[in-house]
Amino acid sequence: MQYDFTAIEKRWQERWAQLGTFRTLNPGDPGFDPNAPKYYVLDMFPYPSGVGLHVGHPLGYIATDIIARYKRTRGFNVLHPMGYDAFGLPAEQFAVEHGVHPRITTEKNIANMTRQLKRLGLSYDWDRALATTDEEYYRWTQWIFLQLHNAWFDPSKKQARPIAELIRGLESEQYLIDADGELVYAGAGRDLTALTGQPIGTRTWGELTQEARLNLLDEVRLAYLAEVNVNWCPALGTVLANEEVTNDGKSERGNHPVFKRPLKQWMLRITALADRLESDLSMVDWPEAIKLMQRNWIGRSTGARVEFDVAFSDGARPRGDSVDVGEAGDGSETISVFTTRPDTLFGATYMVLAPEHPMVESLTSGAQWPAVEEYRRQTAAKSDAQRQAEAASGQKTGVFTGGYALNPVNNERIPVWIADYVMTGYGTGAIMAVPAHDERDWAFAKQFHLPIRQVVAPADGKEIDITVAAFCQEGVAVDSANESISLDGRPTAEAKALITRWLEENGLGRGMVQYKLRDWLFSRQRYWGEPFPVLHAPDGRVVALDESELPVRLPEMADFSPTASDDPAAPPQPPLARAPDAWKYVTRSGTRYARELNTMPQWAGSCWYYLRFIDPKNGKRFVSAEAERYWMKGGIDLYVGGAEHAVLHLLYARFWHKVLFDLGHVSTPEPFGRLFNQGYIQAHAYTDARGVYLPAEEIQERGGKHYHNGEEVKQEFGKMGKSLKNSVAPDEVCDQYGCDTLRLYEMYLGPLDQSKVWNTRDIIGVHRFLQRVWRLFIDETTGNPRVADAAPSPEVTRLLHKTIKRVTDAMEALSFNVAIAALIEMNNELLKQYPPEAKDKALPIAVAEPFVLMLAPLAPHMAEELWSKLGHADTLARERWPSFDPQMLVEETVEYPVQINGKLRGRVTVPSDADNLAIETAARADEKVQASLDHRATDCVAQVLTSAEFTAALLILSPFGAINDKTRVVPKDAAHDE
């Protein structure tokens, strides 16, 4: 009876399903063990694609499955769920192209993907499976949106708080409203958000009209409507996220032109949490690279905001002098800038506004107006690619506005320019230019012959020539003094602090922190997404639905395609605009409200799925508090997925989680305690002379060259997929070798976090291993197990304990390739000890059972089969992982390598209890060692180095090489005490 993987795998997959082997109990369920530690191991949420899985997809799923199975045998309650991120563009695009409703396509794809995953023997609790498109799921996605909408960010607490709490604060006049309509915290006596001067007249909540009150609240909500510049793709009929737009300004799907255009959109105030999103990265165990990417994306920089008074062309005016200056401005205008180098303020010789800056019009002189207008027109028309090319070349463009501003530190009148190297979206959209100490300003100043003034010198006193290059490092301030402040001689850090304080005292600015992170554009003009749980009143006001009115279901529609157009100015027409009136309008107390016609982006559903897995059937709450507290303690224990989600998904989900945390709905500040990035599986791809990709399975290899129908072709490699025609389906591999082989092969390919190349021909290696395991355990003629109750030899016992240690260590380190190698070695050795043809030598049960248990997470079907052949009626899924005895690792004799001056000169074998002197004597007696010592002085110092393990090194030093303090000396005897 040979290893019949097809029958074995089918049998065990059916049994696991029948027995509910991998069903996971929640706290409170009968039979739940509250004393067992928990382990929540999660895969990144897959999109159920129509083309099915290729072998690259399950790489991470196999790894997490191995861990899940391993942890079960270590006594953990393991939560290991799977589900589908099923809303989104591809399903809808497919649906549009084929005229099938996206729900039908999606369900079909989910069924196929589930079948493919089940075939891999993954130990998910399938009872917890869910899809973001389930009404009972997106009901709670909408509920979370309501939480965001009904919350604001309280800067004094640095927390998201219910809007009702703000209203109470306003009613009790803890908060006032200043002249600009900004909130002022009365308790602290200083304003929180407004940055300029003193508010002239603050008002109380009671003094506001009802409309003003509602406006105020709408402005601070974490989900708010705003007119923003979006990527509008008329051909797709939707706005696109930045990441859906290519560098040359085309849509990633379909390569259609994309235009910037202001549209009223739902936004989520992720920027309010920027600070915590950054600092809380210190709480999680993630790859440093990913943390770094998030930090860069959030882009925190500390500096100061500085106010520059506008000075007009007829001459500088003292600050605060309100002079009517006619068409040029109203005289009280100031230009706010953000700088990270306030210490260089004395070196600011001009200013630059972004071309779109709102003050450009009032600043520009009549003479400069045509040039300014022309420049603004040009930059608006410029593609992102052009801008990037200019940026790379160091070429700067810009135009003088004719206007001037006053440098607040020295009242110097400096020209104000506009240039597209200053961007509207960051800081205030305006900068003070310090060409001596900023590369960009320097290049601009050189190009337009603007003055360059050095105000920082290198700390080491070195002379620099500021006309040759900008000096951007820190140093000491020079030529930076006025009547009331001097920075001269101060190191940069000190100078920054000093000038910032001076600015604050004089009401000219204040220290502040800036982020690159933008608020999250949350609307899509698509059908296949979560509807927003809000209504629009006839007066334009937004009314949020009540929780009890959820879910807002997607309407059934015959035509769900977006309205495409070639006209960039065409009005957006979301598909839901064509929904039946019965869906679109809701009448309440005689008023007719309109539903929101946009839908949520795909990210919405994936922001919280890990919470729903905990309690997927709960109809009362998005997740039960008790189950959430249990499973989320310390965050998810292991979250495995690709690095492509480094910033977007992982940042969005953290943001939602923190809001839910602040509002008391979840118990932990961070969702993902440990993150692991798997590498990609790549595959060879082949092109013919024309550069056209050829199906990889039709290629023959001869002598290192590759041929297709006899023609030599070029070998490349890249991510597996349709476009490179190099996909391999897991189904094919399962048919030919079985999924245990596929699982082993994928893990044996190399370290989990590295990318690796798929090589179908290598699969045979691990398949042979499984066949040899089978032959070790099973008599192929009778089908009976070849085991006996006999005691294993000391050598075999040592081998067993050594292997247990190696495999256990490798499991903990997620080094599955190493774990498999250790099992292969053990199996090879056992086959030598107990060869199948030797009928009298049977495998001792004391060795057979632990071996099977170690194999089980990796090749579970074969392990279960062998386990039952060994006479066990139950599944091994919850058997205890074997343990090793360090005592058993000690060999009777030890082979020591002998190093002389660090070079290997010989090997000696001594009894393992030999002392240093005995080892040294044996070493000195060795011929080769003697030959090496011959031409040296005789009075060598010998040192025996041992480790806690069975290997050890003997070191003999020549006389001049006395032991220095860097040499770690472990006395032989001490090592044995461990």
Place this chain on the structure above:
RNA sequence: GCGGGCGUGGCGGAAUUGGCAGACGCGCCAGACUUAGGAUCUGGUCCCGAAAGGGGUGGAGGUUCGACUCCUCUCGCCCGCACCA
């Protein structure tokens, strides 16, 4: 340009605290068996050398009795960001 990561046989990779480089697998070479197969088994396989021995972890230096491992420089590849003030 800035930031991060990685370079070990023909290939994938292993090597715990700085202490025997190349475990394990593929491929290749030689052989065995044979119901002739893309099966199985045995042996070999870093380089130079007949051997003794020597060299060797992208390259060049350095620290150390001793470096794949630590430091400096450099080359190559991969990833992220991209005028963020």
